[in-house]
Amino acid sequence: MVGRSLRHSLRSPDIMVLSIVVPVMILLMFTYVFGGAMNVGGDFLDYVVPGIILLCAGFGSAGAAVSVATDMHNGIIDRFRTMSVSRTSVLAGHVLESLLRNLLTTGLVILIAVALGFRPTADPIRWLGVVGVLSAFILALSWLAAAIGLLVRNPEAANGFTFFFMFLPYVSSAFVPLHTLPGWLRGFAEHQPSTPIAESVRGLLTEQPIGNNAVIALTWCAGIGLAGYLVAGELYRRRGLH
Template sequence: MTSPTLAAARYLIPDTLVMFRRCARRTVRSTDTLVISLTMPILVMLLFTYVFGGAIEVGGPYLNYVVPGIMLLCTGFGASITATSVCTDMTKGSVDRFRTLPMYRQALAAGHVTEGVTRTMAAIAIAVTVAVALGYRPTSGPLAWLAATALICLFVIAITAIAVALGMAASNPEAAGGLTYAITFIPYVSSAFVPTSTMPTWLRGIADHQPATPVVDTIRSLLDNTATSRTLPAIAWCTLLAAIGFTCAAISFRRLSHH
């Protein structure tokens, strides 16, 4: 005999797709937020490339160095939108309405994660396209691009899951956006924009042992066709963050949905 949990799980994928379309429509309708999330990483890339890049020695074109960092920056901006959207649902009565419907309860959180990952990957694709137009010329082949895309996608999934958990924990949408500032700030204290070897010893220790540095180093080495020893730490960090994010989101959603 099928348990109630397994019976409900059959509706996870179709219900998640419904929630994904709902979240996507909300994002498209919020034109100003969407434009800011898509253009801010590009503006930061232009700032670092043409204002700061000439004074930063990285052993090659600075644009090639900074593009992987911009990918992580897109993730941070996307996380802020996701956290705010989730908190809006949590505080504006949407959960109470969905609770009365015959749907898989976790589909709401899964829909937010799916929409956030899709939106962020689109922002990364746009940023990379602009970088190519500016002269970005990675030397890797299709397989390396595929591996780099898989890694950045794993990182985006992990950070989006964290953003969903933060959105559920926040008391209001403004607080949810504030809680994700740390995510946006993390790439700056890493090898995303400058080599960690140029940092003070105490700061370099922090930069070398946080998630962004192994991820950005691995992506950079894949796209530049160079060797790296940071691949396993990068995957481990992404997996750990994803596990924490999904677990915290599930616990928070279960607690809130029973209130």
């Protein structure tokens, strides 16, 4: 199932291309348009790249919803149900393909950021930490996206529902320090998953202390991923009864 989903991505690379182009365009906009007006106590490019990485992962993970919705809409799932194929493997194929695809596109975005002047100072252990946090984030969002793909009735609706994945990092410390936000918004930004994930990735890449952000980030990812997995499994079962 993973191989099948990867072949579909290679035959229709538009999602992969958009997963790279959109974050890079936002990176260029923040760096060259807004960067001069931002005061983050250091190089703004070093500050904003972790936010762009989250944006890239979130935007790419949303593709799993479109893939699942496409399978449901085209009727291939009905054929799978007549074969010796478990429902977990069908959904897991989309999720694991999303993980592999998004790790690739995120790596390409980091290389482009390095070409623009981003200079991470992380050692190999910290790079493994970055990959681990991002993998957990992508898996969590991909399972949630799979549930959304089963909930809606067509791929177009799935694409619209996952817009929230792109919006969430903006209301966090991914792009601006939390103390610059108004008080009524700061509380939400401090207690949503994008903030500890962004702080973990930023601290790991720049060799700064991350405190308990990594633990909080992984806890959020585990909760979101488990909820997405359970909901997706139940929706898959219910739609098979109709």
